Amino acid sequence: MSIADPAAARKAGVTATAFARGVWGTTLPFPSPLAYSFGYLVAVDRGVIAVDLGWNSDESWEAFQLGLERAGAGLDSLLGVLVTHVHPDHYGLADRVQKHTDAWIAMHPGELPHVVRDEATIRARVEDMTVWLTRCGVPVHVLDEIHSEEAELTSGFASVSPDILLGDGDKVPGTGGTLVALHTPGHTPGHLCFHDTERNLVFTGDHVLPRVTPNVSRRPGYGDDPLSDYSRSLERLRVASDALVLPGHEWAFDALEPRLQFLQEHQDERAREVEAVVVSGATTVWEVTQALKWARPFEQLASRGRRQAIGETHAHLYRLRNERRLAVDGEICERWSRAADGLSRRETA
Numbered sequence: 001m002s003i004a005d006p007a008a009a010r011k012a013g014v015t016a017t018a019f020a021r022g023v024w025g026t027t028l029p030f031p032s033p034l035a036y037s038f039g040y041l042v043a044v045d046r047g048v049i050a051v052d053l054g055w056n057s058d059e060s061w062e063a064f065q066l067g068l069e070r071a072g073a074g075l076d077s078l079l080g081v082l083v084t085h086v087h088p089d090h091y092g093l094a095d096r097v098q099k100h101t102d103a104w105i106a107m108h109p110g111e112l113p114h115v116v117r118d119e120a121t122i123r124a125r126v127e128d129m130t131v132w133l134t135r136c137g138v139p140v141h142v143l144d145e146i147h148s149e150e151a152e153l154t155s156g157f158a159s160v161s162p163d164i165l166l167g168d169g170d171k172v173p174g175t176g177g178t179l180v181a182l183h184t185p186g187h188t189p190g191h192l193c194f195h196d197t198e199r200n201l202v203f204t205g206d207h208v209l210p211r212v213t214p215n216v217s218r219r220p221g222y223g224d225d226p227l228s229d230y231s232r233s234l235e236r237l238r239v240a241s242d243a244l245v246l247p248g249h250e251w252a253f254d255a256l257e258p259r260l261q262f263l264q265e266h267q268d269e270r271a272r273e274v275e276a277v278v279v280s281g282a283t284t285v286w287e288v289t290q291a292l293k294w295a296r297p298f299e300q301l302a303s304r305g306r307r308q309a310i311g312e313t314h315a316h317l318y319r320l321r322n323e324r325r326l327a328v329d330g331e332i333c334e335r336w337s338r339a340a341d342g343l344s345r346r347e348t349a
């Protein structure tokens with residue numbers, strides 16, 4: 001077992017904060033502009049339950065153990081781990097936890113196809129990605145770049161089998177029924193938030209963050225219309241609208257209602273931009289993506305950022321298609337245009 005070195009973790013700027021009685025959050029470092037994800041610890045009758053585990057690195061593992069120490073606990077008191085979603089900055093330490101503790105791991109069944117298990121799964125995923133990017137009209141040289149990074153990133157994923165599957169409204173075992181899973185698909189198909197009804201807290205993973213707008217992408221395995229899923233999931237969170245929000249990154253905040261409203265308005269505004277770009281003549285997903293405004297000019301985005309931008313654009317296009325504002329055609333490569341009755345429909349609405 002690797003021994004935690006709290007001194008090293010402190011030197012690396014790790015903080016462990018008490019957010020409520022019996023609830024701590026530790027900053028687990030990971031290589032991204034976001035700098036860290038939160039690993040939360042919730043005290044229950046017979047030990048502690050973690051909400052999310054950070055990036056798979058020694059540094060992050062040490063930080064997680066520092067958090068346990070701060071909570072007056074240790075690896076032997078960890079009863080279980082709740083995974084909001086299986087992105088590597090939220091469950092990267094899962095196989096270390098499985099190796100070194102008896103804790104159960106729980107997630108939504110919608111995440112199962114995205115838990116990497118073997119080489120064949122990784123190869124199949126990269127192939128699906130190629131077919132998808134080709135449908136989006138991405139040029140071959142860009143496709144190769146995105147490809148190689150995806151393969152590299154995927155190979156670093158933890159490969160774990162969950163012990164418990166949780167659906168919407170399920171009560172987390174060992175909590176006396178006070179911690180409830182909320183299914184909030186959009187950022188990923190099986191994304192979960194957790195509502196602590198006793199302490200009036202809600203753990204939101206990447207579904208709702210205080211400043212960053214979560215990426216909602218249409219990509220292989222993410223469903224037909226993830227943006228409409230995301231809108232419904234914003235509504236789902238209203239059950240906790242006066243709770244303290246403990247997100248997966250950035251900082252805790254208590255104004256959930258205006259944040260939910262902002263995120264929905266942001267998505268609606270973005271949809272109008274995408275529609276206008278298609279109406280002005282862009283036809284492939286790739287062309288539409290390049291014509292939109294991004295945090296940085298599109299050419300300057302790293303290949304992961306480009307893939308996310310393409311996925312986000314594609315998600316908006318499908319939302320607009322399902323609202324009958326745009327139409328799609330094309331076998332190998334999708335061609336987008338204004339829906340024949342789109343404009344008149346809205347003018348008379």
Ligand SMILES: [Zn+2]
Pocket residue numbers: 037087089090206248249
């Ligand atoms: Zn994240």
